Amino acid sequence: ANAPDAVLHTDAVQATCWQDLREISKLVDVLSVSAHKFGGPKGMGITVQRLGLEIDPLIVGGGQERDRRSGTHNVAGIMATAAALRATDTTRDAEVARVTKLRDALVDGVMSQLDDVVETVPRDKRVAGIAHICIAGCESESVLYLLDEAMICASAASACASGAMEPSHVLTAMGVDKKHSMGALRMSLGHTTTEGEIDRAISALVGVVRQLRRNKVKA
Incomplete structure (x- = not known):
């Protein structure tokens, strides 16, 4: 995983309810989770990306989400995902x-x-x-x-x-x-x-x- 030019992505979708993602994210370049796995809305997700790592966006246009995914923000979905993640982390x-x-x-x-x-x-x-x-x-x-x-x-x-x-x-x-x-x-x-x-x-x-x-x- 530490080889030159190697990028390590971890599918942590199942981990959110059972492990502290702060520890996992330190070990990988990119980490992704899905909100519905921890009580959030379906269709929402989170990507944690190492600073300095550049990944080409799949959707281009308006430059939303720090140029990673263009398109109008789903504000309600974002807030619900954050609330669910906070509750999961607490309990x-x-x-x-x-x-x-x-x-x-x-x-x-x-x-x-x-x-x-x-x-x-x-x-x-x-x-x-x-x-x-x-x-x-x-x-x-x-x-x-x-x-x-x-x-x-x-x-x-x-x-x-x-x-x-x-x-x-x-x-x-x-x-x-x-x-x-x-x-x-x-x-x-x-x-x-x-x-x-x-x-x-x-x-x-x-x-x-x-x-x-x-x-x-x-x-």
């Missing part, structure tokens, strides 16, 4: 602790009632708001369908590959066998998540997996 430590507790309760609740379930990432390496497990004996697509009927939102992949149904090449590279990776499940938590919702998600997921495993045995 981050408490929210990380609260959501981490809920996330671990979700995973523990599922694993205490179902066998052959593996945690994908060590707990001290996880983002607080993401629970990822792999369940043997059922396929992600079937689990998601039945969870959707129970009004539980989940995914079998990252948000940017939400339609993917093949075993994840990332899980394969991490050493997760196909028996488990075919049942990969990703669940997200946030500032609105409650203990009651965690209990309901555990109950729904355990019931879904048991149903699918029974059906598989009968078949």
